[in-house]
Amino acid sequence: MAKRAPPPTLFKIDENPRPEGLAPRGRGAARVVKPNRRQVELHARDLDSLLPHEHRARAFWRVLESLDLAKFYERIEAREEQAGRPAIDPMILIALWLYATAEGIGSAREIERLCSSHDAFRWICGGVSVNHHTLSDFRVQSGNALDDLMTQVLSVLLHNQLIAIKRVAHDGTRVRTSAGAASFRREPRLREWQQIAREQIERLKREADRPEDKRPPRKRAAEERAARQREERLTQALEELAKAREAKGSEEEKENVRASSTDPEARVMKMADGGFRPAYNVQLTADTESRVIVGVGVTNSGSDSSMLQPALKEMERRTGRKPQEVLVDGGFVNLNAIDDSAAEGVTVYAPPMQKKPTVDPTARKEGDTDAVAAWRARMGTAEAKRIYKERAATIESVNGDLRTWRGLDRLNVRGGTKVLCVALWSAIAYNLLRGLALGAFA
Numbered sequence: 116m117a118k119r120a121p122p123p124t125l126f127k128i129d130e131n132p133r134p135e136g137l138a139p140r141g142r143g144a145a146r147v148v149k150p151n152r153r154q155v156e157l158h159a160r161d162l163d164s165l166l167p168h169e170h171r172a173r174a175f176w177r178v179l180e181s182l183d184l185a186k187f188y189e190r191i192e193a194r195e196e197q198a199g200r201p202a203i204d205p206m207i208l209i210a211l212w213l214y215a216t217a218e219g220i221g222s223a224r225e226i227e228r229l230c231s232s233h234d235a236f237r238w239i240c241g242g243v244s245v246n247h248h249t250l251s252d253f254r255v256q257s258g259n260a261l262d263d264l265m266t267q268v269l270s271v272l273l274h275n276q277l278i279a280i281k282r283v284a285h286d287g288t289r290v291r292t293s294a295g296a297a298s299f300r301r302e303p304r305l306r307e308w309q310q311i312a313r314e315q316i317e318r319l320k321r322e323a324d325r326p327e328d329k330r331p332p333r334k335r336a337a338e339e340r341a342a343r344q345r346e347e348r349l350t351q352a353l354e355e356l357a358k359a360r361e362a363k364g365s366e367e368e369k370e371n372v373r374a375s376s377t378d379p380e381a382r383v384m385k386m387a388d389g390g391f392r393p394a395y396n397v398q399l400t401a402d403t404e405s406r407v408i409v410g411v412g413v414t415n416s417g418s419d420s421s422m423l424q425p426a427l428k429e430m431e432r433r434t435g436r437k438p439q440e441v442l443v444d445g446g447f448v449n450l451n452a453i454d455d456s457a458a459e460g461v462t463v464y465a466p467p468m469q470k471k472p473t474v475d476p477t478a479r480k481e482g483d484t485d486a487v488a489a490w491r492a493r494m495g496t497a498e499a500k501r502i503y504k505e506r507a508a509t510i511e512s513v514n515g516d517l518r519t520w521r522g523l524d525r526l527n528v529r530g531g532t533k534v535l536c537v538a539l540w541s542a543i544a545y546n547l548l549r550g551l552a553l554g555a556f557a
Contacts, residue, residue: 221522
């Protein structure tokens with residue numbers, strides 16, 4: 116029987132293929148350098164040589180060395196001739212937070228990680244170990260000292276004549292808080308949860324006294340602390356509910372008032388995108404010439420109509436001066452505030468509200484005072500319209516910078532006091548960057 120021929124193939128098969136990784140026939144094997152990760156390397160390098168002389172971290176440190184930080188040291192309990200572990204130098208923690216904020220980092224855990232992997236953060240630490248608990252506590256527990264630091268930075272800029280404070284722009288920006296919309300409840304539910312929290316505290320105390328309780332002391336203390344904090348938040352929520360109820364007019368509105376069990380001081384506000392979310396209203400005032408922030412405030416009111424006078428007082432407290440002119444948007448228009456500002460020698464530039472298309476908003480209206488009438492007439496001139504254009508170019512630019520680059524887009528702390536601390540960190544870091552750009556800290 117004849118031998119059958121093999122079936123045809125599409126490709127030619129090499130019966131003696133070369134081993135994988137070798138060159139084609141007629142050439143030698145490829146020579147390559149392979150990694151050797153077991154070899155020992157020695158790097159003799161000090162921390163001070165990690166950063167160039169003009170690095171931002173060095174500049175921030177030089178500025179802090181020239182300021183009075185005594186208020187930050189007053190809280191330290193470790194003293195000479197007393198037992199106890201020494202505290203971390205507050206100057207290290209201040210520099211870490213300012214540099215991190217300038218780089219857009221707002222997480223204490225992220226800063227802790229960078230302190231062991233990033234040259235700038237390693238340089239600031241100088242071999243001192245810093246954990247995220249210390250960083251997060253320091254961020255929000257140094258309110259008075261932080262307020263004084265903001266004033267000192269402005270004093271340096273004023274001394275160098277980099278701030279004119281002749282014309283300022285003011286605006287409020289609503290920053291989303293960490294409380295969820297579902298945490299807002301009416302009074303009956305809040306009281307129910309408060310009673311449950313109190314019962315839980317009592318139950319945990321009883322269990323701690325029982326011999327059969329085998330929980331570790333650390334876990335027991337953590338559970339009791341969490342229960343107490345929840346009861347305190349619910350009590351505060353009921354207090355804030357009463358305050359919010361007083362501001363409402365009708366009985367129906369008072370009955371529908373809600374407060375957050377997560378962040379009692381937060382309020383639901385209309386945001387820039389038109390939606391409604393829990394937030395705080397951060398008030399900022401900036402010099403139009405230098406774009407330096409000269410005033411910072413925080414409120415849980417969603418309305419700006421009563422914020423003009425507090426902003427002017429805040430700026431005067433920090434700088435010792437009043438502006439000649441202030442630029443605000445229509446949300447700040449308050450006839451009483453315009454009268455008060457005029458009495459203090461401050462000229463207000465704000466667009467008058469036009470309720471009817473057929474009525475001239477710049478004409479004097481019945482009941483207007485001379486100051487209000489002058490404001491209406493002023494805003495109808497070409498010069499006032501030219502000046503008013505500086506408002507958006509100044510304060511909107513500052514708001515955008517803090518939101519986009521300084522971590523003020525969403526809050527990860529709760530309570531108005533802590534929110535103010537976060538806003539101050541952002542403002543101080545921003546002012547330091549402006550001062551470096553203007554040559555104040557060279």
